Amino acid sequence: xxxxxxxxxxxxxxxxxxxxxxxxxxxxxxxxxxxxxxxxxxxxxxxxxxxxxxxxxxxxxxxxxxxxxxxxxxxxxxxxxxxxxxxxxxxxxxxxxxxxxxxxxxxxxxxxxxxxxxxxxxxxxxxxxxxxxxxxxxxxxxxxxxxxxxxxxxxxxxxxxxxxxxxxxxxxxxxxxxxxxxxxxxxxxxxxxxxxxxxxxxxxxxxxxxxxxxxxxxxxxxxxxxxxxxxxxxxxxxxxxxxxxxxxxxxxxxxxxxxxxxxxxxxxxxxxxxxxxxxxxxxxxxxxxxxxxxxxxxxxxxxxxxxxxxxxxxxxxxxxxxxxxxxxxxxxxxxxxxxxxxxxxxxxxxxxxxxxxxxxxxxxxxxxxxxxxxxxx
Numbered sequence: 001x002x003x004x005x006x007x008x009x010x011x012x013x014x015x016x017x018x019x020x021x022x023x024x025x026x027x028x029x030x031x032x033x034x035x036x037x038x039x040x041x042x043x044x045x046x047x048x049x050x051x052x053x054x055x056x057x058x059x060x061x062x063x064x065x066x067x068x069x070x071x072x073x074x075x076x077x078x079x080x081x082x083x084x085x086x087x088x089x090x091x092x093x094x095x096x097x098x099x100x101x102x103x104x105x106x107x108x109x110x111x112x113x114x115x116x117x118x119x120x121x122x123x124x125x126x127x128x129x130x131x132x133x134x135x136x137x138x139x140x141x142x143x144x145x146x147x148x149x150x151x152x153x154x155x156x157x158x159x160x161x162x163x164x165x166x167x168x169x170x171x172x173x174x175x176x177x178x179x180x181x182x183x184x185x186x187x188x189x190x191x192x193x194x195x196x197x198x199x200x201x202x203x204x205x206x207x208x209x210x211x212x213x214x215x216x217x218x219x220x221x222x223x224x225x226x227x228x229x230x231x232x233x234x235x236x237x238x239x240x241x242x243x244x245x246x247x248x249x250x251x252x253x254x255x256x257x258x259x260x261x262x263x264x265x266x267x268x269x270x271x272x273x274x275x276x277x278x279x280x281x282x283x284x285x286x287x288x289x290x291x292x293x294x295x296x297x298x299x300x301x302x303x304x305x306x307x308x309x310x311x312x313x314x315x316x317x318x319x320x321x322x323x324x325x326x327x328x329x330x331x332x333x334x335x336x337x338x339x340x341x342x343x344x345x346x347x348x349x350x351x352x353x354x355x356x357x358x359x360x361x362x363x364x365x366x367x368x369x370x371x372x373x374x375x376x377x
Contacts, residue, residue, distance in 0.1 A: 348363045
């Protein structure tokens, strides 16, 4: 084929006129006889037949240059990744040191309380899970935690690491139960007969759920904790509750989203007139949930100082070495809604009079099943 053949590299681009010629390359017969891809940069037409082209084969020098460039890029990426990991680990170490230092400061005057085995119940018979940590919170109706007093509130705080969730279970004080070593009486009497240890033993004996630790809190501590987080916002306070609060010297208008301080929140939790104990324990769980939610947003300095103040007087069985890991577990659960329940559960009790006292008579088997379902399933 004697004639020269040309092709336009920009042939697929539209031009406004025939005078707008694109760059062309002269093709010699030797190139045309070669297989597509050896020399060509685009599609060419030969004897009305299209030969599809491709990029030219790279030389060894070009290939080595590209390999070296890729290797340098990979090395740079590895260095960046290592730097990020080092920074992250450094941050973890700094945070760990900071948390440990804060814990040491807070717990300086803290004395762990002995919490013995329940001698009235076989531990193997109790409902439990390695992924659920149960702490019985006891609020007593006095300012002095060392005084002999009935437990005004008994709330089981369960840290469920399986589902990353916190759960609150109220045990009603008027529940008619067997108090080991003392006979049948209201649940809250167990604190008078044998302190926190007997309260835990009694709940384990009657409801078959294992309690891992306990904390006994007086009214003064409750007020300090709520004030430390800047108070809480009650979703709604109705006319009945407003009337009850007025009798305690607390003057609040009924409505929604009511801001209260520690003293007002305590009075709200202790309302007894006009509503039964189910409403009262519901208010207690409501306020406790609000406090737990606000802990992560509270002023850290105020929170640490308040915690140190409380740690010196609180009666608690949690070991010093467990506080940091417990706090981290709770922090991982706090973003989810806090689940709640009451024992006795609906339909598992009835009112009666025992020893001239109004009490709640329970179906213990049904309540054990409700607890098992709520805490461990």
